[in-house]
Amino acid sequence: MFERFTQQARDAVTGAQQEARGLGHDRIGPEHLLLALIACDGPAAAAMRAQGVDAAAMRAAVARLAADADGDPLDPDALRTLGIDLDAVRQATERTFGEGALDAPPGRFRSSGKRHLPFGPSAKKSLELSLRQALRLKHNYIGAGHVLLGILQDRDPRAVRVLVESGADLDELRAEVTRLIVAEAAA
Incomplete structure (x- = not known):
């Protein structure tokens, strides 16, 4: 499928990797694709800017989303049903690794190298849907605008938010974005 991607769409995919890494996330989601798309020139960025969306506001929204999702990933009630006492686990962990060891922010214990980040299921689906959008418009390539249409079709709650x-x-x-893609293809 990637052989059909225009350079702009490829730049968006690699840019999404950089966006996710820069935010300390461990996978690429459609929200990272959006950040990369608005940074590229072309129909996707033009359509988002026409809606008043700017990169800084979008990046802040992605950061807020991640902070909201972080909360406490350890659910004491769920663990209790399995016979696990979260307080006892915290105490034992803190004795071994230091105070607040279970409260480490995402990325704290990960290597800082330029490792490849995987695409999350929704980002993969958005990219697959971008192919469908290109075919729907009778295009034999996938451009950045098609990627945006794929994200919009998937309606991932994070991307929508x-x-x-x-x-x-x-x-x-x-x-x-559809209007801009069609106009660009006709030119």
């Missing part, structure tokens, strides 16, 4: 918090109207965004 990032776009809406950044000021986008999803239906208008879809219409605008």
Whole structure:
């Protein structure tokens, strides 16, 4: 499938990797694709900017989303049903690794190298849907605009939230990027 990607779409995919890594995330989601798309020139970025979306607002929304999701990943009630006492686990862990060891922020104990980050299921689906969007428009290539349409079709809650918090109207965004893709293909 990647052989059909234009350079702009390829740049968005590699840019998503950089965005996720820069935010300390351990996988690439559609929200990282959005950040990379708005950084590229082309129909996707133009359509998002026409909706009043800017990269800084979008990056802040992605960071807020990650912070909201971090919370306490250890559910004491769920662990208790399995016979695990979270307080006892915390105490034993802190005796061995130091105070707050279970509360480490994401990425704290990961290597800082330029390791490859995997695509999450929703990002993979968005990329697959970008192919369907290209075929729907009778294009034999996948451009950055098609990637945005794939993300919009998938309607991943994180991506939708990032776009809406950044000021986008999803239906208008879809219409605008489609208009721009068609105009670009006709030129």
